[in-house]
Amino acid sequence: MIPMKTLYDKLWDSHIVHESPGQPALLYVDLHLVHEVTSPQAFEGLRLAGRTVRRPERTFATVDHAIPTLNRDLPFKDPIAAKQVETLRANCKEFGVALYDLDRIEQGIIHVFGPEQGLTQPGMTIVCGDSHTSTHGAFGALAFGIGTSEVEHVLATQTLPQSRAKNLLIRVDGELPFGVTAKDVILGIINRIGTGGGTGHVIEFAGAAIDALSMEGRMTVCNMSIEAGAKAGLIAPDEKTYAYLRDKPFAPKDEEWDRAVEHWRKLPSEPGAQFDRTVKIDAADLEPYVTWGTSPEMSVKISESVPDLADARDDGQKAAFTRAYEYMGVEPSQKIDAVNIDRAFIGSCTNARIEDLRAAARVARGHKVSGRVKAMVVPGSMQIKRQAEDEGLAKVFVDAGFEWRDAGCSMCLAMNDDVLGEGERCASTSNRNFEGRQGRGGRTHLVSPPMAAAAAIAGHFVDVRNWKFNEQ
Amino acid sequence: MKPFHKHTGSAVPLMRSNIDTDQIIPKQFLKRIERTGYGEFLFYDWRYNSDGSLIQDFVLNDPRYSAASILLAGENFGCGSSREHAPWSLLDHGFCVVIAPRFADIFYNNSFKNGLLLVTLDSADVEWLANEAATEPGKPLTVDLEDCVVTDGQSFTRTFKVDEFRRHCLLDGLDDIGLTLQHEAAITAYEQGRFEAQRNAAV
Numbered sequence: 001m002i003p004m005k006t007l008y009d010k011l012w013d014s015h016i017v018h019e020s021p022g023q024p025a026l027l028y029v030d031l032h033l034v035h036e037v038t039s040p041q042a043f044e045g046l047r048l049a050g051r052t053v054r055r056p057e058r059t060f061a062t063v064d065h066a067i068p069t070l071n072r073d074l075p076f077k078d079p080i081a082a083k084q085v086e087t088l089r090a091n092c093k094e095f096g097v098a099l100y101d102l103d104r105i106e107q108g109i110i111h112v113f114g115p116e117q118g119l120t121q122p123g124m125t126i127v128c129g130d131s132h133t134s135t136h137g138a139f140g141a142l143a144f145g146i147g148t149s150e151v152e153h154v155l156a157t158q159t160l161p162q163s164r165a166k167n168l169l170i171r172v173d174g175e176l177p178f179g180v181t182a183k184d185v186i187l188g189i190i191n192r193i194g195t196g197g198g199t200g201h202v203i204e205f206a207g208a209a210i211d212a213l214s215m216e217g218r219m220t221v222c223n224m225s226i227e228a229g230a231k232a233g234l235i236a237p238d239e240k241t242y243a244y245l246r247d248k249p250f251a252p253k254d255e256e257w258d259r260a261v262e263h264w265r266k267l268p269s270e271p272g273a274q275f276d277r278t279v280k281i282d283a284a285d286l287e288p289y290v291t292w293g294t295s296p297e298m299s300v301k302i303s304e305s306v307p308d309l310a311d312a313r314d315d316g317q318k319a320a321f322t323r324a325y326e327y328m329g330v331e332p333s334q335k336i337d338a339v340n341i342d343r344a345f346i347g348s349c350t351n352a353r354i355e356d357l358r359a360a361a362r363v364a365r366g367h368k369v370s371g372r373v374k375a376m377v378v379p380g381s382m383q384i385k386r387q388a389e390d391e392g393l394a395k396v397f398v399d400a401g402f403e404w405r406d407a408g409c410s411m412c413l414a415m416n417d418d419v420l421g422e423g424e425r426c427a428s429t430s431n432r433n434f435e436g437r438q439g440r441g442g443r444t445h446l447v448s449p450p451m452a453a454a455a456a457i458a459g460h461f462v463d464v465r466n467w468k469f470n471e472q
Numbered sequence: 473m474k475p476f477h478k479h480t481g482s483a484v485p486l487m488r489s490n491i492d493t494d495q496i497i498p499k500q501f502l503k504r505i506e507r508t509g510y511g512e513f514l515f516y517d518w519r520y521n522s523d524g525s526l527i528q529d530f531v532l533n534d535p536r537y538s539a540a541s542i543l544l545a546g547e548n549f550g551c552g553s554s555r556e557h558a559p560w561s562l563l564d565h566g567f568c569v570v571i572a573p574r575f576a577d578i579f580y581n582n583s584f585k586n587g588l589l590l591v592t593l594d595s596a597d598v599e600w601l602a603n604e605a606a607t608e609p610g611k612p613l614t615v616d617l618e619d620c621v622v623t624d625g626q627s628f629t630r631t632f633k634v635d636e637f638r639r640h641c642l643l644d645g646l647d648d649i650g651l652t653l654q655h656e657a658a659i660t661a662y663e664q665g666r667f668e669a670q671r672n673a674a675v
Contacts, residue, residue: 005674014674018658023637026655028662038554040505049649055663066503080503087505123675131554131578147556147582148507149648157652159659163635195490196548196574229551231577266675295490316489316546316595323488413553415499422522434494434552436517 004270011142024161030124034061036088038129042152043091056096069405108381111135111349118248122237122264138218140237168201169275172209174283179465182217183448187289198230209283215244216355227296236268291446293324343426344375344456348412351429352380360449361393366470369401370459376403378410427455475645481541485602492552511564536609545572550579
């Protein structure tokens, strides 16, 4: 009997170019996304070896990490960042790679750009020199982050040697309660399985609560698979996936579209397919989450308090808790909604899509950002920026006192001028609360877009489920 | 890539869990377009105060460990971003081996591609080595990739597991791209759709 296959098994099997015993399989790469930070040394490697880009038509670049989100018409203040962007321009020109530069409406965070242009499609293998490539798994594509040597490898060969990962199924059953978003789903999952919980596995997210998410929400969930240590995250494609892709610029057209959809419909895991592990989560148990520490697993529900040392699972975690209390300036047993903030950041490849901005604007409408808070909204792409302006969301943010910026990674990793000061505390919709991530000595609390907007207005974390919404 | 067979050196204990690549090399140093020269930025925020002075009680600033070439660390070392600057900075600083109970996936790949050997041992064994390194700084440790053994030449000897293909590449210093290009014909065949049947059968 032929064993039933998971979605991951199908993606894997359909991309094997070569296999021999005792060696990793050689997988074909359908789409390679490139940005300025992890590519210069890879292109340089090609040049030194006299190699070319094997499939420039499968390679797409944009700028996002190191670029400013203000005053783009002026020369960069940072000459090293300017050189890095210049280097990408020169490399794309030399090797024939399409670059969506700062002057393009398509420019944006690479993991917002790919889906928005319809480059990301079900059944594909997708790589990028960025760990949050897992985002694209929301379309039922096998997508994972790679290092610069691997970027060079893909540029030269359009393949990657890979070892097969294990299958982990995470089912989120039931209906998400009011005020609980995709961000809370993934923070809740990481809280449960830990930052190493997915190591060696590809996670498939399934269940009624996942099915009910929009494509934007699914991207948020898959985006942070890497924070659970997983190789990749996946969600089976369905009618929502096809509807999202239908009119995107690079989506297949006419009969090609029909053929593609027919193929995509065969991708989902078969009933009875075997997973190496299964984790079940009841959606009704989830609440809005806030991270309190310096690892994405250090989170609590908004109704809870910072954990005590006694709650740590072992000595290693005890030591990590102790260090995190000190770095974050929080006390064990402190109510999380009593924590005041200085900054709010709504943006990043996790939460800067139109739906995220709508959800945050709904909270912000008719309110004012607290006098002690500096808050900013950084759209995921220039296209989203324009759409948000057309929908009146930008005005809601500006009227409330948020800064309204151009698209980029911005303060998610703070490679540009958007940086937390020493000791500043931020409600952030990004993905990593590591020490110094948003600036040396900066304190990051990960939350959903509505929770970040509410915290910006209240000046401290609040339960968005009790918010006073001013509807239009 | 430089081949790796056997390394003898002293170890420095940095027994924190979840040491992420933002700690290994902070983002402000990722704007350079070179592969070299990152050693001075390794663990920058833990090594230096804001004014650039040394943080005296950070273990890498302890002169007794200045010659260490083996790093001992806690669970999930190298988690976070895909920046290959992390292994570049460790190597440039003079580390040849990292020993920990578990490594993050992308960091693991990046390290082996650059000749940095990552050895996975049980937590208890890493703790034991860390205690030894703390009580007797400079004590030599040998990591042998041919036999897959870590030993202090006295009471401690442990074998470790490493993927056979990665071991082979590291022992011989093989270039991955060169190896893959031996399968050029298969790549071309795949691209020409001669794998159509495979694709269809797979789904």
